[in-house]
Amino acid sequence: MTGPRGAADGRPSAAVLTERLALRPPTADDVPALADAVYGDPRTWALDPTLRRSPEELAVFVGRLQxxxxxxxxxxxxxxxxxxDGTPVGIGGCDRLAEGRSWNLFFRLAPAAQGRGLAQEIARAGLAVARAARPDLPVTAFAAAQNTPSLRTIARLGLTEVWRGPDRRSPLPDAVVVLHADRPLAADHLAELTA
Known part of the structure; x- marks a missing residue:
């Protein structure tokens, strides 16, 4: 991963370059292109219907990321x-969840960009930045149990399964979600993440 370091506080810069990707924080201007290239294709959420987002839902999601x-x-x-050509091929990295006790690693790729190792590239950059910013916080990642490509990517990053249970966000009645982490989680933290 290349990219200039930030100011005197030592934080990484907001924009990061990897071998093949230019990564930058999302803006409202990104929503139409993400809605079209990533979330507008049903293959994006074929293995996990909770990933489906309308353009309006995507705008709210991008606002939360901002x-x-x-x-x-x-x-x-x-x-x-x-x-x-500047078209987004995906979105992802690590961000701190509202409760602030862990990093949330995620990645979504346009179907045309899948299968080329780009999810690994985004995720590794996210892990590096998160660990540099707050190494005391565990890194966690959720994936639907049937989403084997995402589960393989998460395992390659060195995260291990710490919990498996019902996916209450899914419209599928028997859906199961898997939580991975880079270290053991305290029982209260695990309960908070899986509630």
Whole structure:
């Protein structure tokens, strides 16, 4: 991962370059392109219907990501190919959840960008930034049990399964979600994340 370091506080800069990706914090201007390239394709949420977002829901989600950037100075990015036409190929990284006790690692890729290792690239950059900013916080990641590509990506990052249970957010009655973490979680923290 390359990219200039931030100011005197030592935080990484908001924009990060990886081998193939240019990562930058999301803006409201990104919503139409993300809605079209990533969330507008049913294949994006085929393995996990909780990932489906209308353009209006996506605008709210991007607003929350912006609030987390403002709060923490780090967060999730919109990803574009460095040698591409500027169209987003995905969104992801690590951001601190509202309760602030852990990092949440996530990634969503446009179907055309899947299967090329780009999720690993986004996730590794997110892990590096999160661990540099707050190494005391565990890194967690949720994935639907049937989403084997995401589960493989998470396992390759070194996170291990710490919980498996019903996915209350899913419209599917028997849906199961899996929580991974980079370290053991205290019982109260685990209960908070899985409530």
């Amino acid at each position: 609030e987390r950037w403002a709060r923490d100075g780090v967060g999730a990015w919109v990803a574009r190919l460095r040698d591409g």
